[in-house]
Amino acid sequence: MSEPSGPRTLFEKIWSRHRVTEREDGQTLLYVGRHLLHDGGATAFDVLRQRGLKPRAPDRIFATPDHYVSTAGRKLAEIEDPRHREMVEKLARNTAEHGIRMFGLGDPNQGIVHVMGPETGLSQPGLLIVCGDSHTSTHGAVGALAFGIGSTEVAHVLATQTLWQRKPKTMRITVDGTLGPQVTGKDVILAIIARIGAAGATGHVIEYAGSAIRGLSMEGRLTLCNMSIEAGGRAGMVAPDETTYAYLHGRPYAPQGAEWDQAVMHWRELPSDAGAVFDTEVSLDGSAIQPMVTWGNSPEDALPIDAAVPDPESAADAERRAQMRRMLDYMGLVPGTPLTDIAIDRVFIGSCTNSRIEDLRAAAAVADGRKVAEGVLAWVVPGSEPVKRQAEAEGLHEVFRRAGFEWREPGCSMCLGTNGDIARPGQRVASTSNRNFMGRQGPGARTHLLSPAMAAAAAVTGRFADVRRLVGG
Amino acid sequence: MEAFVTLDAVAVPLPLPNIDTDQIIPARYLSRPREVNHADFLFHDARRVPATDEQNPEFPLNREAWREAKIIVAGKNFACGSSREAAVWALFDAGFRCAIAPSFGDIFRNNGTKNGLLPVVLPAEVVEDILAQLEASPGAHIHVDLPKQEVTAPDGSTHGFEIDPFAKHCMLNGLDDFGVTAAYEDDIAAFERRYGRENRI
Structure with missing residues (x-):
């Protein structure tokens, strides 16, 4: 070869x-x-x-x-x-x-x-x-x-x-510009999927590039790559850089001592060479991305928080119109309703998408000094024992508990409910997970995907809310 | 694995895009071993009336004309989402041997060819046309010829499709990867020695 x-x-x-x-x-x-x-x-x-x-x-x-x-x-x-x-x-x-x-x-x-x-x-x-x-x-x-x-x-x-x-084929998704306040890796990936569709990257491995991606923390990049599959992509990747090395340094299975230096030297050769050609190129303006919420039953059905539930009559073709009607019926939504008018029953902060320490810090910053709205059941499920320990060392669990959230043990939990953590039929869930499919969080459950800070904002207001109005910049 | 050569069978239309594997088999049925018949889990929730849990007579798989279907025809991005192989088992155990769509979830497509369920990708306009034919004459047959890589629609029109040569070979002969890989043992061992030196854990 x-x-x-x-x-x-x-x-x-x-x-x-x-x-x-x-x-x-x-x-x-x-x-x-x-x-x-x-x-x-x-x-x-x-x-x-x-x-x-x-x-x-x-x-x-x-x-x-x-x-x-x-x-x-x-x-x-x-x-x-x-x-x-x-x-x-x-x-x-x-x-x-x-x-x-x-x-x-x-x-x-x-x-x-x-x-x-x-x-x-x-x-x-x-x-x-x-x-x-x-x-x-x-x-x-x-x-x-x-x-x-x-x-x-x-x-x-x-x-x-x-x-x-x-x-597979390769796709480069370049997100340049600076992300606005409270715009996270979750909002970036939802904006990408809304743009290219749930089958947009089928058959491709995605590399995320551009200044907005470089500026993401490792937690943000993990969220971004996590949902590559929701864009149809087999894999998603971000070239290693100083953020990556700083994150990995000293972790139990990372190379240590002289081996670490040697490993980093090899890793520095990995990023795509200048002039490398991708089968497909997509680009987005990072500064235009807003905090996002999904309204339908595919992650591609995502809109900025200041938008309204779309009207099937505006659909491009009959198939999409029929699909939108079916989704609105399942989701119990009326076209034209501002997303911020939609009341919720449950909040799930967790999953392999958004359960890391930075996610919990962002949610806790919103929950701090506020109360979960009456009638809303809100859960925080840390992604791992280390995340749980770190959050508890920082007192985040107390912030959540004071606000009325349940602080639980690590696992996949309500993302797909295999362990029995599910919502009841008809319940509307503000969820930091990755899939809003019909029945994903239990038969008849209605899932809306959003970032941890946006989920916390929904928890304390009882409806979807623009987190920027709660905590400012 | 069961071999696939040709198939002439009733085809059921599911004219929706993005039918995900959570709909094909809800997560609460994933803890069963392969020996369990997964047919009853197929579209478990989608084919029932939520309020009563009774079978919805309107759901295509429940309609008399499509009860014997062995081919499923769906909108784009069929079986997207989770890697659950049980999505293929549920279809297979319910009698399905072929799925036709403009595109598939990549992992489902692989799982299909490793379990005797042939995924056939046809252009969106062709699938749309076939869906219309199936809905106009419920119970109509589709003919699938893997050696020729050709689908014959109910109206007699024929449509070629692409398939990875390796997957085709395995499906035609009912082979699985294990046997193929065994022939590369020396290559793997040699690679492993070098890789192991460079990538210690």
Whole structure:
């Protein structure tokens, strides 16, 4: 295989570093640098067992339970549904049997797998990372190539530490300008998806670039890359820079001492070369992005907070009109209603999208000295044990509790409700998660996606609110 | 894996874009092992009346003419969202062997070809036309020919489609990746030695 001699993208550099072989038909066998597991992946171990196979490189595999854990307590016995408890137990049994490191319930590093990876330093620039979860795209924020796979592929990676893939296309999304006050990584990604659509990046790996992206913290970049899948993208990535190195330095699994210096030297070669060509280019003006809220059942149905519920009559075609009517019916919304007039029942601050320390600080700053509106049930679910410890050290849990929020234990929780944390039919949820699909947070539940600060603003006003009016700049 | 060569079957139209995997199988049914028949979970909530939990007779999969369907035709970005392979299992267990749409969620597309469910991408205007034909004559058949990479619509029109040659080979022969990869053991071992030296944990 000859390497292309011209300028290369970040994606191409990582792809070729992990290429074991490429067939004439274009299929490439890739070696997986890190394989992450969670408690939803028992099937893959069943496949191994049926075939008499074993994990090939257990030292490259790391696990933590997140989908089925209780957010009310940390004991296994506190998982009420035996089926859910069994999923957490299976992960523990399967990893113990094969010598795979697991951060289990009670472990100081347990958390949502996409929070745990970067936080422990397991997710590093230049690595190929896979996990049986679509939001694996999150880890691309550290300059890795990371994507979600199905359970058959998980079994294949367990057995061979490799994966067959066809080279995807590349898309660069450039966001220049300076983001306004209270405009976060969440608002940027919702604005991007609103622009290119939920299938806008299908078949592509996205690289986010531009001054507004460079200016994002690591938490902001993790949020951004997390929702690449909601734009149809297989993966999203941000080139590593000083922000990345400062974030990773000193983390338990990051290289230490002389190895750290050497690693950083290699990582500095990763960013896309000047003149590298992308299959698709998109650009947005960062200074024009406003705090966003979704109104429909696809993340592409996002609008600035000062907008109103759209009218299906304004739809471009009959199919979109029918789809909008169906969504408005499900969401219980009337065209023309200002978003700030929509009352909410529940608030969920959490998920692999927005449960990191910066997210909780932003929400706490809004909650501080205010009260959750009457009749609203508001939850804060930290993304991991380290996030929870840090937040408690800063007193954020007390800020939330004083305001009337529930402060819970780490896990995926209401993002998809696999552990039973769901809303009732018809309840309207202001949620910092990633999907507003019909039934995602429980049958009949109505999900609106927004940033942590905007979710806190909704909690204290009882309806969607422009957080900038509450806390100023 | 069950091989796929040709299929002549009833096709059911779902003329909506962005049908996500949470609709195909709600998350609360994800903790079942593969041995469990997943057919009942397929569009579990979408095919029921929310208030009564009874089957909604209007939902296409519930209509008599489409009960025997083995092909599903949908709007763009079909099966977007989560990587849950159970979305494919639910379709497969309910008898489906092929899905036709202008585009698919990438992970679902991969999961399909690894589980005997052929994803066929056709241009949006072709899919729109086929959807109209299926709605005009409920129970109409579509013919899918994988070796020729061709779909024949109810009106007799034929439409070629692209498929990755590797996925085609595996589907035609009912092969899975494990067997293919075994032939590359030496390559993997050699790569692993070098990679392991450069990427210590």
